[in-house]
Amino acid sequence: MSNTDRRYDLVLWGATGFTGRLVAEYLTGTYTPDELSLALGGRNEDRLRTLEADLVDEAGTWNSLPIVLGDATDRESLQEIADSTRVVCTTVGPYTTYGTPLVEACIEAGTDYCDLTGELNWIREMIDRYHEDAVEAGSRIVHTCGVDSIPADVGTMAVQSAAVDEFGTPCDLVRLYVDGRGGVSGGTIASAVAMFDAASTDPIARRALRNSYSLAPPGERTGIDSSEQRRPRRDPLRSVWTAPSPMAAVNERVIRRSNALLGYPWGREFRCSEVVPTGSGIRGGAIAALVAGGFGLAAAGMAIDPVRAGLQRFVFPDPGEGPSRERIESGHFSVRLLGRGTATDGPFVVEGTIRADVDPGYGATARMLSEAAMCLVRNETATPLEGGVLTPASGIGEPLVDRLRDAGIAVSVSV
Numbered sequence: 001m002s003n004t005d006r007r008y009d010l011v012l013w014g015a016t017g018f019t020g021r022l023v024a025e026y027l028t029g030t031y032t033p034d035e036l037s038l039a040l041g042g043r044n045e046d047r048l049r050t051l052e053a054d055l056v057d058e059a060g061t062w063n064s065l066p067i068v069l070g071d072a073t074d075r076e077s078l079q080e081i082a083d084s085t086r087v088v089c090t091t092v093g094p095y096t097t098y099g100t101p102l103v104e105a106c107i108e109a110g111t112d113y114c115d116l117t118g119e120l121n122w123i124r125e126m127i128d129r130y131h132e133d134a135v136e137a138g139s140r141i142v143h144t145c146g147v148d149s150i151p152a153d154v155g156t157m158a159v160q161s162a163a164v165d166e167f168g169t170p171c172d173l174v175r176l177y178v179d180g181r182g183g184v185s186g187g188t189i190a191s192a193v194a195m196f197d198a199a200s201t202d203p204i205a206r207r208a209l210r211n212s213y214s215l216a217p218p219g220e221r222t223g224i225d226s227s228e229q230r231r232p233r234r235d236p237l238r239s240v241w242t243a244p245s246p247m248a249a250v251n252e253r254v255i256r257r258s259n260a261l262l263g264y265p266w267g268r269e270f271r272c273s274e275v276v277p278t279g280s281g282i283r284g285g286a287i288a289a290l291v292a293g294g295f296g297l298a299a300a301g302m303a304i305d306p307v308r309a310g311l312q313r314f315v316f317p318d319p320g321e322g323p324s325r326e327r328i329e330s331g332h333f334s335v336r337l338l339g340r341g342t343a344t345d346g347p348f349v350v351e352g353t354i355r356a357d358v359d360p361g362y363g364a365t366a367r368m369l370s371e372a373a374m375c376l377v378r379n380e381t382a383t384p385l386e387g388g389v390l391t392p393a394s395g396i397g398e399p400l401v402d403r404l405r406d407a408g409i410a411v412s413v414s415v
Helices: 018-030 045-059 075-084 100-109 120-137 150-167 186-201 203-210 248-261 281-302 305-314 325-330 360-378 399-406
Strands: 008-013 038-042 067-069 085-090 112-115 140-142 173-181 241-244 271-279 332-343 346-356 388-390 410-414
Touching: 008 018, 008 075, 008 360, 018 038, 018 045, 018 360, 038 045, 045 067, 067 075, 075 085, 075 100, 085 100, 085 360, 100 112, 100 120, 100 140, 112 360, 120 140, 120 186, 120 203, 120 248, 120 388, 140 360, 150 173, 150 248, 150 332, 150 346, 150 399, 150 410, 186 203, 186 305, 241 281, 248 271, 271 281, 281 305, 325 360, 332 360, 346 360, 360 399, 399 410
Parallel strands: 008 038, 008 085, 038 067, 085 112, 112 140, 140 388, 173 271
Antiparallel strands: 173 332, 241 271, 332 346, 346 410
């Protein structure tokens, strides 16, 4: 059976989870059955039926939604699901624990796939084990399709495209400034815990967290960029203080992988970094120091097995729990990108912004993941790559920018 002859366009795997439900609500509220053949996937039929009834009632345009049952640890059931659809969109984490069998099934079926993972150790494992198989199968395995790392990855691509169009050369540096307000779910925490668990026992996982180029193709895992910022610093491009960004470890590596997979259109000397701006003067420096100190303490605590286990048991929310609807709707985020380069007539700067007035980790992420999946469903991509373990920029590219705008996420670039 060819990919275009499948029963479904899209299976949403993990539809009853916290983020899965937000994705399901967005898809059924944005698209009609005539536009999208969507199935809800999971292991609990009763919960899926309840979700189906809620979605039919809320959306108004859907009379019913097919349900597909499986288990994240049962390869046979996952294979049946992958064989039935053109694209699988999954929110089931921790991916280190539950993700691999589904990736294997999608590659076996030649099915496209997208997820929300930010688990560097697991992405690195998927690259090393399955990239070549996915290329041969023509299966696009697109990781990090949420706030990690679409704004950073696709935003960098947009800035670089504008630089080449306007100045004939890419930026040699892109710096990202992240600001936002939102909540956190138990699923996100569980993924972070799984990543630290893996790093505590697996030397390959530890190297993936330490090497700034760990997601680049084999043989390409060195470069001029150092590790992400860990201390308060005065910014080299703006007159502000900056603190470490909790997303930098993932986002910077994803951007570097995009550059490598696309054949280094931004050059082998390209550098990128992501930080949190905290303001100018003494106050800005103090805030940067406090943020950096808190970030360092959190990372140190998570690296200690008993502390990590205690936090997970007594402090962190359980998987399936997350911020309230009011908090999601009152959140916001913005990513400002400054690109700097040198053309034949001198230095230049390109500025980009991606922002939305909604919680970044859930409201915005649900839209990002949904529209990434729709790009794969519609085959709306602008990339020479037809398969492999990919990134949003290398696996989808420019068409995702238009879909983000249509979804209420502002994307702008100026020179």
